[in-house]
Amino acid sequence: MSDHLNIARDRELLQGLARNDDKSLEIIYLENFPVILRMVQQNNGSDDDAKDLFQEAMIILYEKVQQGDFDLYSKLKTFLYAVCRRLWLKKLQGNTWIGLSDHIEETLPLEDTMEEHEKRDEQFRIMQKSMGSLGEPCKTLLADYYLHKRSMQDIAEKFGYTNAENAKNQKYKCLMRLKKLFFDQYNDTK
């Protein structure tokens, strides 16, 4: 019975996460991090390893929730633990090519999750690199418009353009440059 209640609570937290609710994120983070920290420490990892690992798992969770197709069948703790364990094993094995059977039965089927994550991770890195080499004011301008959803009017004022139309033109020029930077690398990796 208590397990059932827990899942209901976990689902609520996930809905919060999907809404970008800071409080939910904080609760999930604070409740689950210590478990992962212990796991990593027991496997000769450092506190920083644990932080990186856990945050990567949180990103996976967040992106799944955002997509809206995530259905929680197990406790959130179990899911995060399984993802972290998988990521950790992968890190330990480094460059092994034949899958190592680790003899701990996999309770959650994570193959697709991990594969999807790797793909997204790649895209993220390319975008990060492209953004990094874009330079100002393009970077801030694009972030303001596409990420922070500010209006063209605001942006024109902030960057000192005479009107929104000018700002808009500038935005498209920036966008084209970023697209070129992005796709040059993206198509290389394919």
Place this chain on the structure above:
Amino acid sequence: MKDQIQLLQEIESYLEGQLSDAERASFEARRQADPVLNAQVEEQQLFLQTLQQYGRRTELQQQMDRIHEHIATPKPANVVPIRKSTSYPRRRTITNLAAAACIALVTSLSTIAIMQRAAKQKTTAQYEDVRRVLNNIQRSQNALINNMNSTSKKAPANPGTYGGTGFAISTNGYIITNYHVVQGADSLYVQNNKGEAYKATSIFEDISSDLAILKIADSTFKSQPLPYQLKPQPVNLGEEVFTMGYPRDEIVYGKGYISAQTGFNGDTVAYQVSIPVNPGNSGAPLMDSEGNIVGIITGKQTTSDGIAFAVKSAHLKRLLDEMPKEKLPRREWTRKSAHLESMSRIDQIKKLEDFVYMVKVYN
């Protein structure tokens, strides 16, 4: 430039749903008629998605870092080394003791060395690598009739000087075998059970564990996903194992069991296996009943029958880990395509035989 901006603007309004129904319909018709435009729309879609995702992830990361700062990580208090004050023995006593210890050490080490050498001399004759010396009888005849224009991947007419076995460790042409099989090779070929031969080169060798990694020279080579996994854990005494190798020109199956945890002369790198092996079996995979790789056949004892030795799979794993990074293939996550553990032996063999190669060595 202007046109491009206009087009981009149009695509964006379309994707954001800002067009009126009529405009939308006309745009969609254009999109259907013009594959270039369609590609551009899809590109923009992918791009915007990635950008959004980038933004969200960056923000999430910052948020998490903020939360993380609040987690009080109690730093371990500086450990002050506590030194016990002891009364030191007199200097002369120490010198005397040290001298005595040195003498004792030298004596025992040299005794061990002498004993080992003696033991080795007695037994080296009993160990034999099981690589095969292939006969050259047909060589000249076949070489003459070999059609030079034939493009099919036939094995070269020369059957090679030595032969061994190897098996695939990745889907893109990496094969593992014994070092003593490829030792001193001028050229190497691997041949599968269908008779297709590929030229290969040895890219990494480890003499101490007697292993070598070969790479098929054909860079476009691609096999089915590997049906087996490497099991680095030690296997228990008495566990049933089987192997497949090329002591003849045809693949041969052999069954046996782990009979000791150490190899020839107590060599901890290997197992002793009670399994029939013959020259040519060198480099053959040793598998447990579930089809996991647990070792690699390397040699046998000449003085008695049915005693073979196999390098433990843990050393194969170590070899893969040690291999220089630039030589590694692009990381491949071979997902197990078949579940060998639940299959009958006959089906297991059918699955496995495609991944076991005959290694031919010319020198």
